[in-house]
Amino acid sequence: MSGVARWFQSRRGPASADVPGGQAGRTTGDGPAAPLRALRTAAAGIGTSLDESTTCTELTRAAVRLVGGSAAVMRRVGDTVSGYESITGDADLLPDARWATAVVRDAGTPAADHWADPWLSRPVGNRARPALCAPLTSGSDQYGVLVCAREGVAFARAEAELLALLAERAASHIRHAREYEQVNRTAGDLQRALLAEPGRPHPNLDVAIRYLPAGGRVLVGGDWCETVRLHFGRTLLVVGDVMGHGLEAAVDMNAYRSLLRYIASSELPPHRVLRQMDDIAATEADRRPATCLLVRVDPGRGQVTLASAGHLPPALITRGGRTALLRVPVGPPLGTGFGGYESATHRLEPDEALVLFTDGLVEHRGEDIDRSLHRLAALDFTPAVGVDSLLESILTRLDARHAEDDVAVLAARPHPRQGGFGPAAEDASEEG
Numbered sequence: 001m002s003g004v005a006r007w008f009q010s011r012r013g014p015a016s017a018d019v020p021g022g023q024a025g026r027t028t029g030d031g032p033a034a035p036l037r038a039l040r041t042a043a044a045g046i047g048t049s050l051d052e053s054t055t056c057t058e059l060t061r062a063a064v065r066l067v068g069g070s071a072a073v074m075r076r077v078g079d080t081v082s083g084y085e086s087i088t089g090d091a092d093l094l095p096d097a098r099w100a101t102a103v104v105r106d107a108g109t110p111a112a113d114h115w116a117d118p119w120l121s122r123p124v125g126n127r128a129r130p131a132l133c134a135p136l137t138s139g140s141d142q143y144g145v146l147v148c149a150r151e152g153v154a155f156a157r158a159e160a161e162l163l164a165l166l167a168e169r170a171a172s173h174i175r176h177a178r179e180y181e182q183v184n185r186t187a188g189d190l191q192r193a194l195l196a197e198p199g200r201p202h203p204n205l206d207v208a209i210r211y212l213p214a215g216g217r218v219l220v221g222g223d224w225c226e227t228v229r230l231h232f233g234r235t236l237l238v239v240g241d242v243m244g245h246g247l248e249a250a251v252d253m254n255a256y257r258s259l260l261r262y263i264a265s266s267e268l269p270p271h272r273v274l275r276q277m278d279d280i281a282a283t284e285a286d287r288r289p290a291t292c293l294l295v296r297v298d299p300g301r302g303q304v305t306l307a308s309a310g311h312l313p314p315a316l317i318t319r320g321g322r323t324a325l326l327r328v329p330v331g332p333p334l335g336t337g338f339g340g341y342e343s344a345t346h347r348l349e350p351d352e353a354l355v356l357f358t359d360g361l362v363e364h365r366g367e368d369i370d371r372s373l374h375r376l377a378a379l380d381f382t383p384a385v386g387v388d389s390l391l392e393s394i395l396t397r398l399d400a401r402h403a404e405d406d407v408a409v410l411a412a413r414p415h416p417r418q419g420g421f422g423p424a425a426e427d428a429s430e431e432g
Helices: 003-010 033-044 052-067 097-106 157-195 247-264 270-282 369-377 387-397
Strands: 070-077 085-088 120-123 130-138 141-149 205-212 221-229 235-245 290-298 303-309 315-317 323-325 344-347 353-357 407-414
Touching: 033 052, 033 157, 052 070, 052 085, 052 141, 052 157, 070 097, 070 130, 097 130, 097 141, 130 157, 141 157, 205 221, 205 235, 205 387, 221 247, 221 407, 235 247, 235 353, 235 407, 247 270, 247 290, 270 290, 270 303, 290 353, 323 369, 353 387, 387 407
Parallel strands: none
Antiparallel strands: 070 085, 070 141, 120 130, 130 141, 205 407, 221 235, 235 290, 290 303, 303 344, 315 323, 315 353, 353 407
């Protein structure tokens, strides 16, 4: 039976006494209609977000609006009971926290077919200061209690019933908030585990990587960076973004990452790596599409070869500290099965740096992407600054820690050794 239905059933008995200091307990010519309207108004303001603390604050504010006095929540997680939280009104009105803690520990969950009196009340000390506790229960779970107190005026049954219904509604939202937090924690742990072990570039390449989940937001996305060590002193730099957020996107990100490592080890040029990744991903119906940028860095030849699957171009930080976007042919995202990827080659000097990034670094909602990229291209830097310092400067100046989306960014700078690396000509497999 729903909380409102139980409330109506309880109201079929004798009318509750008028309560001079409260609002919900007063009888009017409308009968139970007036307190019902007050309940609906109060309940509408509870559970506006998936944040547990916010829900508790909304509950205490609604309780004070209904019955006056002061209100607070004591939360329960397992066997741990908090002190008073989300206090609304004068905290001095609240009873000794030890009494409320005992209520939390002893409060049970009513049977499904019986709604027991859902409150406990008592005067506090020698003063006429009644206190009331309404358990925060949802299903078979108990999340704490709502504690209310006021001067002089006892709580009537009708008021207690209304507060119990508010507490029940809040408990349902608290349950959703905790479940949501658990999913977020699981996805975050997976994301951190997947990003914790990127490949090792050659020692002729300095690399720094940062991953920033979108500020206070709950779920991680499918943004990722990778480095793959190839033959002849070359390193493949990778940045990708699986469409969507949450655990499913993180799982697909790991699948793309594993596929990339496997195919890249064959030493194919970047556009052919993308071609094979797209062919395989397109055969898996549940695989989410993903954008991806591959940049093969060859410090021995002083060049980079790029290919893109629907991803933004990389930035080049020149010797003088200026920023330019490198031109790269853009094919469709991976997993679409359309193919059509091409490579482009650019020069890269030892004192120059590359920056690969996901769209969260530059994009602003409602802004044209070209304008967003121009903001990055307008940045100037101290010449030859280290890659870690370079990334920190970019993140700070673009305010990436307050980005609307997740941010993955990689910076790399070559420093070739004497004598170069490998043969002077590309392998025959580079063609096609």
